[in-house]
Amino acid sequence: MAGILYLCATPIGNLKDMTPRVRETLEMADLIAAEDTRNSIKLLNHFGIQTPMTSYHEYNKVEKAYDLINKLQAGKNIALITDAGTPAISDPGEVLVKMCQEAGITVTSLPGPAACITALTLSGLSTRRFCFEGFLPFDDKKEKKAVLEELKEESRTIILYEAPHHLIRTLECLYEELGNRRITLCRELTKKFETVMPTTLEDALHYYESEAPRGEYVLVLEGKSRAEKQQEKEEIFSRMSIEEHMKSYEDQGIDRKEAMKLVAKDRGISKRDVYQYFIKNVERSS
Structure with a gap:
């Protein structure tokens, strides 16, 4: 039976934020994959954890992932930790999780600190x-x-x-x-x-x-803000005439009734205002 990959969140500064579940998992795992073993050994020593470690970082994240997957497939349980916080967030652990899922290996996350x-x-x-x-x-x-x-x-x-x-x-x-x-x-x-x-x-x-x-x-x-976005849209469309605005939608195959709705929304006015504008202009031109 294959092992499990445990994503273990570790403190981002205050060691009192270490959860009992993460501590127990790091103790029972067969191997801990750490972003920087020199940094992580301080954490493990503080809690008296003696589980073997191996490095897993940005520069070996693909090659080393194959090795870790082989160990998992052989039944080893592996705990993944980053320098601080939750693994796989802006972190090479993302690659290992993806490859484990593709290999059908169970991955579980132990929640905790995240900066x-x-x-x-x-x-x-x-x-x-x-x-x-x-x-x-x-x-x-x-x-x-x-x-x-x-x-x-x-x-x-x-x-x-x-x-x-x-x-x-x-x-x-x-x-x-x-x-x-x-x-x-x-x-x-x-x-x-x-x-x-x-x-x-x-x-x-x-x-x-x-x-x-x-x-x-x-x-x-x-x-x-949405209000700022709407204001910017209205400023852009205010530089177009309503006829030009309508034509831009009708040229896309949108019927006149729906185009009127879209023009009104874009300009922050009512559909009635658009309709009245066209009535006046039709009367003026006839």
């Missing part, structure tokens, strides 16, 4: 709808441009990760592309010097002109 959710709940921004972007892909200019174009129109609250030495570059990029949005910067989450700074992108840039960024950051960024 993205912790920051979101502290942000003071809307938590009803949100999206997680992880790290912006600065090494790929084409991909970065595509991601920023999507984020520019995103109406949900946006969660990003960033390292201290790239923070200012990221804030500048977001300010340039998205405008002056509200943002909450979180660092040292769950630790003694936890910092949660609600501000704006512009004010954050001014702040870091004299304050060097320190620690890993979670950025929680306000999405574009």
